[in-house]
Amino acid sequence: MFQTMTMPPTLDPARHALFLDFDGTLVELRDDPQAVAIDAAELDRLVELQSRLSGALAVLSGRRIADLDRFLAPLRFAAAGVHGLERREAAEDDVVHLAGPSILDPVREALRQPLEAEEGLRLEDKGTALVVHYRGRSELKTRATVIVEDAVRGVPDLAVMHGHDIVEIHVAGMDKGRALASFMTHEPFLGRVPVYLGDDTTDEFAFAEVARLGGVGVKVGPGESAASHRLAAVDSVHRWLALEADAGGEAN
Structure with missing residues (x-):
């Protein structure tokens, strides 16, 4: 169902865990996925919020974690990449790959000729996922x-x-909802209430899991969603994050 624009609740640093999608949530969508950027001030807010939440901040994305690291440097953070097929369950951990790229070799070969023949379609090979862009x-x-x-x-x-x-094609049995559920089983997320912000149909898996856990789902932009709250666009996300970061400064 469609919800009206409802601001997310104020974050409680002792109680909440914050999960963020990347494209369409932290950065605007671009025709060239490598052309996105996040302002330094916006990145500083994420650093502040991560500290306020005692590390209970994670980015869940269809992108590879290596790409997220490049766009969000120098922030080091928990992350799920390729919809959870790559995992870094704490900021200081190494990236764990839940599947290898060879499983998609037959599909790579099957896609090659049709995509070469269709101008306007582009293949992005993430190793553990294949994405056809239009x-x-x-x-x-x-x-x-x-x-x-x-x-x-x-x-x-x-x-x-x-x-x-x-x-997008990837190994079955993994999505952002399952990735979020895994994060919630260990520190620094264990025992907290999840708050998830996302804009795409792939984020609906996370919204469903957040609802099951009694948390807060925040849909970014228009469209039907299972989320309980909504923000209008990427700039609205950053205004909300700024309010949360500023609240931490005032509390200090």
Whole structure:
């Protein structure tokens, strides 16, 4: 169902854990995924919030953790990349890969010729996931979907997900909701109430898990959602984060 614009509740540093999507939540969507950027002041707020929450801040994204590290440096943070197939469960931990890239080799080969023949479609190979982009070419959505469905046919244990101008293939049994649930089983997240911000259909898995845990889901932007609250756009997210960071400064 569609909710009206409802501001998220104020974060309680002793009680809440904050989970953030990246594209469309912390940064605006771009035709070129490598062209995104986050302002230094916005990054400083994340550093402040991570400290206030005693480290209970994580970024959950379809991107690889290595890409998130590059965009958010020097912040070091807990993260789930490729919808949870890559995991860093605490800021100081190493990245753990839950699947290897070879499982997708048959699909890589099946996608090669159809994508070469279809101008306007682009393949992003994340190793443990393959993403067909049609950003700026919405008329190619159906064609992209057909190409992907043909490529995965007969290959077991794979999932196909649709997001903003993409069709993504990765190993079945993992999504942002399951990744969030895993974070919540250990410190510094254990025993806290999750607050999750995301903008895409892939974030609905996390919203469902947050609701199950009695937490707060915040949909960024328009569209139907299972989230309990809503913010209008990326700039609204950063205004809310600024209020939370400033509240910490006032408390000190």
